[in-house]
Amino acid sequence: MLKGIEDKVKFEFDQTFMFYLPRICEHCLNPSCAASCPSGAIYKREEDGIVLVDQDKCRGWRMCVTGCPYKKVYFNHKTGKAEKCTFCYPRVEVGIPTVCAETCVGRLRYIGLMLYDADKVLEAAAVEDEHALYEAQRSVFLDPHDSAVQREAERAGIPGDWVEAAKNSPVWKLISEYKVALPLHPEYRTMPMVWYIPPLSPVVDVIKDTGYDAEDKDNLFAAIDALRIPVEYLANLFTAGDVGPVNDVLRKLAAMRSYMRDINLGRDPRAEIPEAVGMSEEEMYEMFRLLAIAKYNERYVIPTAHGEDAHALEELATDCPVTGYDDELMDGSGPFGEGSGRGSTTPVAVENFRMLQQRQTQESLVSGGSKQGRVNLLNWDGKGVPAGLFPERPAEGVGQAADGEGSEGSR
Ligand code: SF4
Structure with a gap:
């Protein structure tokens, strides 16, 4: 019986992952x-840790x-060049999230700043015991609430608003405070x-299918303990096979589910539920808030690039990793704005900032925010419908006939 259930859960996990x-x-x-590039074309930006390919240096190895x-x-x-995710750096420089995070319908993605000790990275990566790698990487991250870290950050020239952003970082909370996020492989x-x-x-689905209460803490804890395969499966993905941290995370999520059910049904919350996973009631509620109902500015805490860094950032930006497309296709406009990668005199970040500022302070969408009426969706802030995205509506009367035809055609 247990074997059958384990197989079913494994299948569900297989499907999920x-x-x-x-x-x-x-x-x-x-x-x-970066280490494998013979041309030294891949680099990690000192300012924000984004890894990019320098298109001029790439020799296509x-x-x-x-x-x-x-x-x-x-x-x-x-x-003939290598390309990779750019973490939408022109957006991040002006404090807006990556396109994949912003458009995620499940609101599953969080972006935040993490302070880390660069001198400890190689030591942590070289830890012999694979099961110790998760904790080794966590130990590289610095607590932004620690006054010694704050002083050191100031000494290193990290702006105060970046330290503030690190304190409010949802990613710091998930990795280091609640300890529910794990690294992939x-x-x-x-x-x-x-x-x-x-x-x-x-x-949860398996418990439901067997007719038991899938929001009861004891049922959930028992299922996590008994269903060995899913925990091992997840451990192979996130903790190099160490089931301990995965077990802890699943128990915390199970406890949160059970604790919040009582609150949502108007019952007295039971303090013993968070206690069972080493959390306080307040922490558990805050974790629920962050995971379930946090607003946009809590899910993405991104400090803007500083003016004093703008020149350096733009120098990097001229090596925009996505270039080489047909000129008629790009029409003079790079995929990250007119200024990107074309030796433009206007820095990408400044151009993006101006366009966004214009859009966000106007009632209607600014047409002409892009050259020749082109729509740059990477810069779109989600307000209104950008001009040119859909064909223009014909005049009334004509429109009705056209609509009729359109709907006929779509049937
Ligand atoms: S995941 Fe990204 S940064 Fe890491 S090795 Fe691959 S391309 Fe490089």
Whole structure:
């Protein structure tokens, strides 16, 4: 019986992860793509840790394609250069989230700043025991609430608003305070910076299917203990096979589910539920708030790039990793704005900032925010419908006939 249930849960996990585990470039602290590039074309930006490919330096060796264990570098056969996720750096520089985070309908993605000790990275990546890698990477992160860290940050020239952003970082909370986020394949030793919260849902579904109460703490804890396979499966993904941390995360999520059910049904909350997983009631409620109902500005806490860094950032931006497309296709406009990668006199960040500022302070959408009426969706802030995105509506009368035809055609 238990074997049958385990197989079912394994199948659910297989489905979840084989098809739905979203993977982007991890912008690793110890990026093997950069280490494997013979031309030194891949670099990690000192300002924000984003890993980019310098298109001028790339000689198309393709060693980065095999060098990245997450398979996140692609070869552009047209340009003969390597390309990868840029973490939407022109957006991040002006304090707005990446497109993948902003458009995620499940609101599953969080972006925040993490302070870390760069001198400890290699030591942590070289820890011999694979099971110790998760804790080793966590130990590289610095607590932004620690006054010694704040002083050191100031000494290193990190702006005060960045330290403030680090204090409010949802990612810091999930990784280091609640400890529910885990790194993907830490055994690759690249020190990945995109962390995941393992899902509890396949376990919940199985309990529901067997007719038991899937929001009862004891049922959930018992299922997590008894269903060995899902925990091992997740441990192979997130903790190099160490089931301990995965077990802890699943128990915290199960406790949160059970604790919040009482509150939502108007019952007295039971303090023993968070206590069972080493959390206070307040912490558990705050974790629920962050995971379930946090607003936009709590899910994405991104400090803007500083004016004093603008020149350096723009110098990097002229090496925009996505270039080489047909001029008629790009029409003078780079994919990250008119200023990107074309030796423009206007820095990308400044151009984006101006366009966004214009849009966000006007009632209607600014047409002409882009050259020749082109719509740059990377800069779109989600307000209104950008002009030119849909064909213009014909005049009344004519429109009705056209609508009729349109709907007929779509049937
Ligand atoms: S995930 Fe791959 S491409 Fe991205 S930084 Fe790490 S090693 Fe490089």
